[in-house]
Amino acid sequence: MNTVLCIEDDREIGQFLKEDLEKKGYKIIWLTSSHGYEAYINKIDLVVLDIMIPGLDGFTIGHRMKEIHPEVPILLLTARTALEDKLKGLGFADDYVTKPFHPDELQARIEVLLRRFDKVEMKKIEIQHLKIDLQEKRIIDNRTKEEVLLTDKQFKIFFLLIQHPNQILTKEQIYENVWKQPYIEGDKTLMVHIRHLRQKIENSPNDPEILETIRGIGYRIKQ
Template sequence: MSEHGRTRVLLVDDDVRIGRALGLALGDEGVDVDAVHTGEQALVSAARPGVDLVLLDLMLPGIDGLTVCRRLRETGDLPIIMVTARSDSADVIAGLEAGADDYVTKPLVAGELAARIRALLRRRRPTPAAPRRITVGDVELRPDEGTVLRDGAPVHLTRTEFRLFAELAAAGGRIVTRDELLSRVWGYEYHGDTRLLDVHVRRLRRKIELDPDRPVLVLTVRGAGYKVGGPGPDAALPGAAPASGRGG
């Protein structure tokens, strides 16, 4: 957060003109932009205090955007929105698998981008009225602390992964549709694009499931959405699909 209480975004893009134009446009939206142009500069600048979010182009000289994203994820949960010139599945899924919270495609529209930034930064913990502890199998979620434990050991989730798991856990085994999760976790409509959700479910499973390929805690209900289960013979409920594939 800047000294004036405004949101501060680190823009990583090798096109200097885009940095200048976006800085001016987002400034009118209440967002201050610090622009850097290489992956190496991004890793240094992101470690400095005051950065609220990283807007990261995938195509960079030197260290590429995917590598930058992975390294930032290894060191913390700073929100990351990746920028891609193409909306095809390969680019988007690669960026999300690397740890991005969200994605936007060029050309960038300042008003829409500012809305995405605000929605992502609102993603904190669930409301204080949420239960102090929720148990799903051998995993314990503590909404008021923003922590997750598996067999008593901390599990590091990004802010988005935590919010996703909290929404599913709070439903207590009821099915939560994809549209409901997109609305509650990301805060805006995606017009049927569920890649964002499905990749985050896969990332969540890799962290909390003993066998992510045979999930028992976060279950896919074909044609409906997702729900939480628990280990044991009743976990593989009818309609539960494996973690592989586009359905999550």
């Protein structure tokens, strides 16, 4: 489980971020000011930092963090849209999100930074009758103790979804991530691969309990 330090003085936003990110599998340390952040900096994988916080502002704290701990990615939260503020922030921050933002966008940017800084924790998880080793990228059927063998595309689809448990990924997101080309509305390629994937991982492919279809949107893995 990756640990995220969130420094946000707005209690409504801070509480929302904490609850939303915890539901998505992160451990969250939430501070309402920069005071005392040094006690946590060696225990975290990423910082979500608001610019406008009491005491020293986010620019000052961000620069200090990056000088001492360059290995910790910083995602800046800003209500400022001026180009000079964004450029100033990117002098130390690794990415930024402008308020208001969608929580799924924030999570996506967090995931990108964790991968960039090699901080994605690979682990073993179990879903229904499947035991999944994310490090070795193997799937074992606990009923038969045999490995579930997937094609290259099935593998990429499944492991993309498994890295975003309970989160809906659109058809466009999945297709463009796996095939590395734009999705064309009406293309049945992804649907065919999903059907074949279900035949290998579901108890009842026609009544899936693991890989859900969210009609009109996309798919998600239930965990």
